[in-house]
Amino acid sequence: MLDIYKLGEDVLYTPTEKVKKFDSALKMLIDAMFDTMDEADGVGLAGPQVGVSQKLFVVDDRKGNRIAFINPEIIETSVEVGPYEEGCLSVPGVYHDVIRPLGVTVQAQDVNGKAFTIKATGLLARIIQHENDHLNAKLFIDRLSEDDRAMMVKVYERKNKTKKRKK
Numbered sequence: 001m002l003d004i005y006k007l008g009e010d011v012l013y014t015p016t017e018k019v020k021k022f023d024s025a026l027k028m029l030i031d032a033m034f035d036t037m038d039e040a041d042g043v044g045l046a047g048p049q050v051g052v053s054q055k056l057f058v059v060d061d062r063k064g065n066r067i068a069f070i071n072p073e074i075i076e077t078s079v080e081v082g083p084y085e086e087g088c089l090s091v092p093g094v095y096h097d098v099i100r101p102l103g104v105t106v107q108a109q110d111v112n113g114k115a116f117t118i119k120a121t122g123l124l125a126r127i128i129q130h131e132n133d134h135l136n137a138k139l140f141i142d143r144l145s146e147d148d149r150a151m152m153v154k155v156y157e158r159k160n161k162t163k164k165r166k167k
């Protein structure tokens with residue numbers, strides 16, 4: 001299992017680099033990310049969250065879409081936007097509505113480097129945008145108003161105070 005980095009750790013705000021090598025190390029990393037996401041009961045996990053500053057994330061929308069996105073690029077977003085309550089494995093215990101486009105078209109590569117395009121709506125579109133934000137050094141709380149963000153940081157600190165550095 002991989003360690004999940006939390007709010008306040010630099011790697012979450014470090015720019016990511018394109019994946020160039022589609023080798024066995026990449027496959028092992030992606031497998032470990034799926035396992036870590038499952039273990040943490042998450043629906044998405046991005047490279048920076050496990051200390052890897054590379055453009056990749058994994059998703060499982062629990063509706064049959066279990067997908068690794070390497071070098072993803074959102075090439076189209078719907079005009080329609082809406083709120084949805086988001087959370088993040090890097091900001092545990094914190095949930096807040098975020099307004100985003102309801103649909104996206106994303107281009108990416110799979111673990112073998114093969115290109116694919118997905119037109120997503122619903123939860124899948126939501127997760128893709130949340131995870132893609134991680135690749136651009138942005139957490140979901142960074143999309144809130146300044147006041148709401150500050151409130152969420154307080155909630156996070158209160159809920160995670162006693163859990164820090166247990167090992």
Ligand code: NI
Pocket residue numbers: 087088089090130131134
């Ligand atoms: Ni997240």
